[in-house]
Amino acid sequence: MGAHLDNLTFLNCSFLMQKRGIYYFRRSVPVDLAHYFEKERIIVSLRTKDQRIAKARAKQLSMKLQQEFDHLRWRDAPDTFSRYIAAIQTPMGQSDAPTLTEATELYASVKGKRKPKTFHQSLQRAVRYLASACGNKPIDTYSREDANTYRDSLFRKGLSGTSVSKSISVVRAMLNFVCRENGLELVTAFSGVHVEGEAAVEKRVPVPIDDLRKVQRECRQVDDEARWVIALISDTGMRLSEALGLSVDDVVLTSEVPHIRVREHKWRRLKTSSSTRLIPLVGAALWAAGRAVDNTSTDRLFPRYCSGSDTKSNSASATLNKWLSSRIPKGAVVHSFRHSIRDRLRNVECPREVADAIGGWTRIGIGEQYGSGYSLSVLSKYMFKIVDEEN
Numbered sequence: 001m002g003a004h005l006d007n008l009t010f011l012n013c014s015f016l017m018q019k020r021g022i023y024y025f026r027r028s029v030p031v032d033l034a035h036y037f038e039k040e041r042i043i044v045s046l047r048t049k050d051q052r053i054a055k056a057r058a059k060q061l062s063m064k065l066q067q068e069f070d071h072l073r074w075r076d077a078p079d080t081f082s083r084y085i086a087a088i089q090t091p092m093g094q095s096d097a098p099t100l101t102e103a104t105e106l107y108a109s110v111k112g113k114r115k116p117k118t119f120h121q122s123l124q125r126a127v128r129y130l131a132s133a134c135g136n137k138p139i140d141t142y143s144r145e146d147a148n149t150y151r152d153s154l155f156r157k158g159l160s161g162t163s164v165s166k167s168i169s170v171v172r173a174m175l176n177f178v179c180r181e182n183g184l185e186l187v188t189a190f191s192g193v194h195v196e197g198e199a200a201v202e203k204r205v206p207v208p209i210d211d212l213r214k215v216q217r218e219c220r221q222v223d224d225e226a227r228w229v230i231a232l233i234s235d236t237g238m239r240l241s242e243a244l245g246l247s248v249d250d251v252v253l254t255s256e257v258p259h260i261r262v263r264e265h266k267w268r269r270l271k272t273s274s275s276t277r278l279i280p281l282v283g284a285a286l287w288a289a290g291r292a293v294d295n296t297s298t299d300r301l302f303p304r305y306c307s308g309s310d311t312k313s314n315s316a317s318a319t320l321n322k323w324l325s326s327r328i329p330k331g332a333v334v335h336s337f338r339h340s341i342r343d344r345l346r347n348v349e350c351p352r353e354v355a356d357a358i359g360g361w362t363r364i365g366i367g368e369q370y371g372s373g374y375s376l377s378v379l380s381k382y383m384f385k386i387v388d389e390e391n
Contacts, residue, residue, distance in 0.1 A: 015027045015058050015061075015062050016051075016054055016055065016058050017043075021049045022045060022046070022047070022048070022049060023045075023046045023048055023049065023050075023051065023054035023057075023058075024043055024044065024045055024046060025042075025043070025044045025045075025046055025057065025058045025061045025062070026041060026042070026043050027041065027042050027062060027065060028040060028041050028042075029041065029042065030069060032073070033069060033072050033073070036072055036192075042065065044061060046058060046061075047352055047353075095138035095140055095141055096138075097138040097139050097140040097141070097179075097182065097184055098138065098139060098178060098182065099136050099137060099138055099139070100127060100130065100131055100136045100137060100139060101127075101131070101136050103139050103174060103175065103178040104123065104124070104127045104174065106178055106181065107123065107174045107177055107178055108120060108123060110177075110181070111177060114266070114269060115269075116269075116310045116311070116313070117310060118313075118314060122166075122167075122170055123170055123174065125167070126167040126168075126170040126171050126174075127171065127174070129150070129153065129154060129157070129167065130150050130171055132153070133146075133149055133150045133153035134146040134149055134150055139175050139178060139179070139184075139187055140179075140184055140185070140187060142175075142187060142189045142190070143189050144189045144193075146189060147168070147189045147190045147193050148193065150168070150171070150190075151164055151168065151193055151195060154167055161195050161196060164195050165195045168190055168193050168195070171190055172190040172191060175187040175190065205329060205331045205332050205336060205339070206332070206336055206339040206340040206342075206343050207234075207328050207329070207332050207336045207337055207339075207340045208329065209340075209344070211327065211328050211329065212234055212328075212337070212340060214327065215230065215234065215324065215327050215328065216231055216234055216235075216283070216284040218327070219231040219234075219284065219288070220284070220287065223291065225292070225295075225302055225304050225305075226304075226316075226319060226320060226323065227288075228288040228289075228291050228292045228302070229243055229244065229288070229302055229305070229316070229320065230288075230320055230323075230324070230334065230337075231284040231285060231287060231288035232260075232284075232285045232288040232289060232292070233285075233334060233337045233338070234284055234285065234337045234340075235281075235282055235283040235284045235285035235286075235341075235383075235386075235387065236260065236279045236281070236285045236341070237279075237337060237338045237340070237341025237342065237358065237359050238260070238262065238279065238338070239271065239275075239335070239338065239360075240313055240316065240317055240320075240334055240335065241268060241271075241311055241313045242262050242268075242270070242275065242360075243302070244268070244302055244305045244306050244311040244312070244313060244316055245265055245267060245268025245306055245311045246260065246262075246300070246301040246302065246306075247265065247299050247300055247301060248293055248296060248298075248299050248300070248301055249261075249299070250262070250263065250301065251281075251289050251292070251293050251301060253281070253289065253290060253293065255376075256376075257280050257376040257377060257379075257380045258280070258281040258286055258289070259278050259279060259280050259281055259376055259380075260278070260279045260281060260285075260289065261278055262275060262276060262277050262278075262279065262360065263276050264276065266309070267306060267308070267309050267310050267311060268306070268310065268311045270360075271360075272360070272362055274356070274360050274361060274362045275360040276360070277357060277358070277360045277373075278376055278379065279358060279379070279383075280358075280376060280379050280380035280383045280384075282380070282383045282384055282386075282387050283387040289301075317333075317334060320334045321333045321334055338359065341358070341359060341386075342355060342359060344386040345358065345382060345386060347386070348382055348385040348386055350382040350385075353374075354374055354378065354379065354382055355382075357373055357374050357379060358379055358382070358383065
């Protein structure tokens, strides 16, 4: 967003600017904190043309951002009292803090109760690497030198900058949680560790409409469970995990507006609170939902990918993307259908708030959290438009 600043109007109001009538929050990153951010300025759409509302939202965002700036400065500051307590530091062998292994067990048992298998795999892998590089010590005895040693050992294993950063963040989250649970000072050794070559998250490209329609036709021809998943996602914009975790009861085909109920289940959590929603079924998605309901022998819509206590998102993703790779542009994957649905809704001039409700995207503003949301008839009006106008 920040790369395209044409046709902007900068206003006297603090941190506000306007582009094509829409207000944006705009604030520069302080020089001393620039190493934490990818850009010099933070620009966020306030999603309104009303200056009064824009001022209120900008003020709220500015306060939150200032808190983040203050937190980062405090974290970088040297320990204020270190010169007073250096002489009486607790020897490593006498620390009362849990060891790395004990901390991991606590974290996994409390935070990992309803987490997927991948959560536990990432945790165990990150901790195993740390123990190998620096030893299984009381968690309050790990130093910045240990953190740097850990980072370097991960690079020697051949991990990319992004993977190294993720492993460090897993360890940091686990240590901070266990410290809070035990009333200990937070372990800051793993905070702000510099990782060379950390890559930005790759932006997924949408699937062009001609390729999308070709994929949908092939899904009808092949007519199996994997293709039903793809077809369902292609005309709903659901996340893969959301689709795989559906139960038969989540599919409502007999109402005036056939639809999907996306809701949390014990075998599949949702990404955000906004993810809970109703999605009208149209086009290929309506066909796929009907085929899946008619062919499942369990209470799960896609038992091949969700037969136990969790969903098999990783294996499903690999299978589906392999089939799609020769049918959609390079760089596009199954998640790209979610990007496509946003563009398709824009093309039929669907209001932003309605598109957010369909896709389960997080909404900004307190007022948008009131009420029960848009009716199925309103949502379906725009969903039918995208399939009608494209055919």
